[in-house]
Amino acid sequence: MNIPKKALAGIALAATAALGLTACGSNAGNAPAASGSASAGEVSGEITVYNAQHDTLTKEWVDAFTKETGVKVTIRQGSDTELSNQIVQEGQASPVDVFLTENSPAMAQVENAGLFADVDKATLDQVPAEFRPSTGKWTGIAARSTVLVYDKNKISDDQLPKSMLDLAKPEWKGKWAASPSGADFQAIVAALLELKGEAATEEWLKGMKENFKAYKGNSTAMKAVNAGEVDAALIYHYYYYGDQAKTGENSKNVTPYFFKNQDPGAFLSVSGGGVLKSAKNAAAAQAFLKFITGKQGQEVLKNGTSFEYAIASQVDANAKLTPIKDLQAPTVDPAKLNSAKVTELMTKAGLL
Ligand SMILES: [Fe+2]
Structure with a gap:
């Protein structure tokens, strides 16, 4: 030895x-x-x-x-x-x-x-x-960074949301996908809760319930965007880059969009x-x-x-990725992410 x-x-x-x-x-x-x-x-x-x-x-x-x-x-x-x-x-x-x-x-x-x-x-x-x-x-x-993957043919640059919170607005009805049962997505909600508080999180989840389409798994949600079933999906970045590094067949119609500006949607998990x-x-x-x-x-x-x-x-970071400092992620103490509260709020909103 x-x-x-x-x-x-x-x-x-x-x-x-x-x-x-x-x-x-x-x-x-x-x-x-x-x-x-x-x-x-x-x-x-x-x-x-x-x-x-x-x-x-x-x-x-x-x-x-x-x-x-x-x-x-x-x-x-x-x-x-x-x-x-x-x-x-x-x-x-x-x-x-x-x-x-x-x-x-x-x-x-x-x-x-x-x-x-x-x-x-x-x-x-x-x-x-x-x-x-x-x-x-x-x-x-x-x-891993939160990202909105979207179909450029359906969403123009000026239609992209400034904040993840915008996805709860009526104009996003039926347009975006997520995998609410997964720990990945629930971590994003936990960050929102920590950054904006319970009332704002409840409000956003209510809007989400109205607007989003549920898929099981982030890669399934990305595939749905790629196939034209839905315009965008809120997932983590590596699903896109991983697919691109292989054949790119599940992401060829997909573009990643980072919210930046310390937005809850720029959460780095x-x-x-x-x-x-x-x-x-x-x-x-x-x-x-x-x-x-x-x-x-x-x-x-x-x-x-x-x-x-x-x-x-x-x-x-891997050279294919946007460097972490350019993601402008919000500051969140990972010890404060409250999974029990997130499950409670998401259940109340009818998402789980
Ligand atoms: Fe994952």
């Missing part, structure tokens, strides 16, 4: 050095062994990851991590809420060491149940504060990773989280096929 240990220490040093360039006055230049409780070089054994992230992305992370450390990783695949509910139900008896999601609300649910351990400081130091909760109980691992208090192999679990938010893990996002945003260790 000598060689992998050295390799991993080298990565940690490189990431720390990179951070040191901008983290003026911080202790980022200190030896990494002193900054985290679990040294990534000393891990062994196995961990279980409950994975709600795209299985292909997590597989890439896991394969690279196992190669570096020799730690065997068992993945259990499910959706955000499926797995967060399961973790809460299983409690201390859960076999899970690490939980990874697509969106923040499921992380917040597990955090609120008091089941997460503190994330190692060395890991938090790799992730800019805007991409992790203020509590430090979990961290962002990737991000943070995918989360956390280590459970009850983890059987806490050291390896912490090392895994450090690895995926480190340079090598984030470069999987930059160079792979997920088209999700890299957010940590100063790794740039």
Whole structure:
């Protein structure tokens, strides 16, 4: 295990050095062994990851991590809420060491149940504060932007909505699609709730119910736009870029439109990773989280096929994507996204 240990220490040093360039006055230049409780070089054994992230992305992370450390990783695949509910139900008896999601609300649910351990400081130091909760109980691992994909033949530039809130206006009746049952869409509603409050969110959901067409899944909603069934769909960006990178057959009549201007529709949803208090192999679990938010893990996002945003260790976004800073996303503390309230409001509006 000598060689992998050295390799991993080298990565940690490189990431720390990179951070040191901008983290003026911080202790980022200190030896990494002193900054985290679990040294990534000393891990062994196995961990279980409950994975709600795209299985292909997590597989890439896991394969690279196992190669570096020799730690065997068992993945259990499910959706955000499926797995967060399961973790809460299983409690201390859960076999899970690490939980990874697509969106923040499921992380917040597990955090609120008091089941997460503190994330190692060395890991938090790799992730800019805007991409992790203020509590430090979990961290962002990737991000996805809200986007309106639309058919240029049906909607002209001057007809595009200035704000996501406009989609509740009468002129948008029957014109847009969404997948309300998915955690992706519910995270957008959670951001709206956090940014504009309950009354405005209820009002918007009422308008949505009047105006939108329901599809199951974001890719199905995008396909409906592509096929001319509906003019636009409110989804996440990577469905479009992922399809374009393959054959483009499900997005050839589709154009992405970003709301920008700190609009609720410019919400950047943070995918989360956390280590459970009850983890059987806490050291390896912490090392895994450090690895995926480190340079090598984030470069999987930059160079792979997920088209999700890299957010940590100063790794740039995939070159095909609009850089994060140009998305002008609103500031939202991911720990404050309230999935229970969202479910309540969406049920009340007849959307679930
Ligand atoms: Fe997704």
